[in-house]
Amino acid sequence: MGLILKFTKHVLNFKFDAGTSRGVLKTKEAWILKVYQAGNPKIYGLGEVSTIERLSFDYSVDFESELEELKKELAQMELPQYENDIYKLVKNVVSEYRPAIRFGLETALLDLLHGGEFKIFNNDFYHSEKGIPINGLIWMGERDFMKQQIDEKLKLGFKCIKLKIGAIDFDAECELLKYIRSQYPADQLILRVDANGAFITQDVLKKLERLIDFDLHSIEQPIMPKQPEAMQLVCEKSQVPIALDEELIGVFSKRDKTELLKDIKPKYIILKPSLVGGFAATAEWIEIAESQHMGWWITSALESNIGLNAICQFTAGYNYVGHQGLGTGQLFENNIHSPLAIQGEEIVYNQTLSWDYADLEFN
The missing domain is CATH 3.30.390.10 (Enolase-like, N-terminal domain)
Structure with a gap:
């Protein structure tokens, strides 16, 4: 046919x-x-x-x-x-x-x-029986805007937040982290930061040393990718656990994936299915990371609810540990209406809600 x-x-x-x-x-x-x-x-x-x-x-x-x-x-x-x-x-x-x-x-x-019902993987998440705990993402901006976001996430019940750093003054970012920790110690709030490769290799270790005081769970991609020797040194020397993110983009063969993780030895890897090549590729990364005793979590990458739904269902098929980096579906004015919803710190698939994509015209 x-x-x-x-x-x-x-x-x-x-x-x-x-x-x-x-x-x-x-x-x-x-x-x-x-x-x-x-x-x-x-x-x-x-x-x-x-x-x-x-x-x-x-x-x-x-x-x-x-x-x-x-x-x-x-x-x-x-x-x-x-x-x-x-x-x-x-x-x-x-x-x-x-x-x-x-x-x-x-x-x-x-x-x-699976019948064209947005059931990408048949599991408890799709059937509204299981939510996925996620980190609350704090976007960069003026200090007051970032503080406002933090307060909102904490009120909603998030126990893990992720702060993007590297865009404003580092001293100001450290002050924000200090403020968070003054209000919420590490046993009450898990704190992740994501540098998106913003630190330069010459002073990255000094900056990581300053971050020790804030009891961080991890820092994502402290320096730009494709500097394997520098990144390996950072992973070895840093007291803040390192998570690779952008480093995984453009690495396709199983051999190259295995060698990359073996050489750099990060504590964690972060997997974005739309950036690393889909679900088969993501599953391969997970298999390799677990064989090398590395932690991992899955993150969405600014997809609409169509992509986010698929990533959530894929994630729910694993016995993962800790909070995932999945989006909330609430970033866009014109997102596609879906049954995805946030309950406390979990993203859920609410079977009582429906999809609405009537505005999409296919060629």
Whole structure:
């Protein structure tokens, strides 16, 4: 019968200027995929091709022409009957150098396999029986804006917050961390920080030394990626546990993944399925990390609720430890309405709520 692919571009608008050490984000592009079997257009799966400027390996790709080519490939394919066969199909038709497309196509095909009901993985999360504890993300900005976000998260019941650092004055950031710890000691609040590679190699160890006072759970990507010797030294010398994040982007083969973790020896790795190449690639990273006794958690990367839903369901299939880095679905003015909701510090799938994507027009 063949598989029919349709797609549409959806530009997400932030509710506020989202500050990172790489600059301020106001909008975010996504391509929504719709896949169905020829002759049966009423049952379809949706997926999301999600990239972030200056971060995604395939950000500069002409997605429209790539997806047009993918249409032709899929027209010759049948829908696999098993999850592993879907991963094989995606691997065959989408290059590893297109991680965002792999993520989107895996999601759409898994959705279609399960009847086109946004059930990407059949587990307790989808059936509203299990929530996932997440960290509350604090965006960079003026001190008062950051303090306001922190207070709001703590009132909502978050027991783990993640603070982006590296964009404003480091002394001011340390003052914020000091304020948090003065209000909430480490046994009451888990505190993570994410530098997004903002520290320079010459003074990173001095800065990490200053951060010791704040009882941090971890710091993500203190220096820019692709400096393996420097990062290995940071992991060895730092008393603050190091988590690799951007370091994993663009590393595709199992051998390269294994060597990277073996050489650098981080305490944790952070996995963003839309950036590392989808669920099969993420599962491979987890397997390698666990074999080397490293911790991990999964993080969304500014996807719409279509991508976020898939990542949540994938995450729920693991016996993970601690808080995940999943989004709340509340960043965008024009997000796709979904059953995802926040209850206390958990993201849940509320089966009493419905999806609404009527505004999407597929070509």
